Amino acid sequence: xxxxxxxxxxxxxxxxxxxxxxxxxxxxxxxxxxxxxxxxxxxxxxxxxxxxxxxxxxxxxxxx
Numbered sequence: 001x002x003x004x005x006x007x008x009x010x011x012x013x014x015x016x017x018x019x020x021x022x023x024x025x026x027x028x029x030x031x032x033x034x035x036x037x038x039x040x041x042x043x044x045x046x047x048x049x050x051x052x053x054x055x056x057x058x059x060x061x062x063x064x
Contacts, residue, residue: 005062008055015044015051 022040023031031037055062 002058003054005055005059008051008058009062011051012048015048019044 019041022037022044026034026037031041
């Protein structure tokens, strides 16, 4: 059973919140020097990309 569009949008919002939490209060120098934070942010961006891809397949109007 396909997920509804709102579920993908919630996933995206959750990932954005996580990225904000992971990077909040840190400078760019801090980010570049912390492999763990970089990996965590990259993972969230991957999830966002996949959610957008699935959303576009299911509901192109919302994805645009």
